[in-house]
Amino acid sequence: MNGDIEIPVLPKRIVAEEYIGSLIPLGTIPVGAPGLTLQNMYFQEALQDVTDTGTYGKMNAEKIFALDPDLIITGNNDSYPTLSKIAPTIVVPYGELKNAHEELTYFGQLLGKEKEAADWLAEYDKRIASAKAKVDKAIPAEATFSIMENADKTTYVYGDNFGRGGQPIYQALGRKPPAEVADEIMEKQWAELSAEVISKYAGDYIILTSNTRTVESFKSDPLWGSLPAVKNDRLYVWKEERSWYYDPLAVLSQTEELADWLTKSK
Structure with a gap:
């Protein structure tokens, strides 16, 4: 975080390239945001009147200038000079x-909204605790979970802070990764896997992002179908529009969604 910046008191016209999922709970709707952010299903409705400022990481300076912002929030150091x-x-x-x-x-x-933050987090904690208690009752503590993505014949494995379900599974629900994920992936947060080593990183449960495949297609796949998680109906497949996001609003919704699946018929 870069400091020594004079922040206006109670800014009214914020352009946010990142962290919109933390602004909305505070009752702060930006005037501008990247197009990709406006497509986020977890807060798409709240941003209907927000101006598209261009591509994430390469926002349009002219569009932003025209919005006359009093504060800009970004996660991109390269954008700062402009x-x-x-x-x-x-x-x-x-x-x-x-x-x-x-x-x-x-x-x-x-933003001078400490009370709004505390109130929202209190409700967040209550709902997360409820989801966790439900899962803890249904799933043994020693069960391991893997977060993966399958795209274009390539498979990736993820840690606890890179979206795809890592935050809800490992942080919110407190579930364990396989030893290989804990030892090799958590620090760097992701890795590409060859087909030969997928089983090494596969836990008792797999949360898998795929835009083109279903649970049934993975079951019928010789490689995936041989994994215990797949054979035992412990594979959850969701599309990137639901799994990629990692803001507080998304994590809360994802946690409750995954908790419902994990406790279904148990």
């Missing part, structure tokens, strides 16, 4: 704020 010429700009690089509590607390203090 954006800071338009309005006071805060850079919070991805990964510096590790969870919903850190995000809401930081932005609550930044």
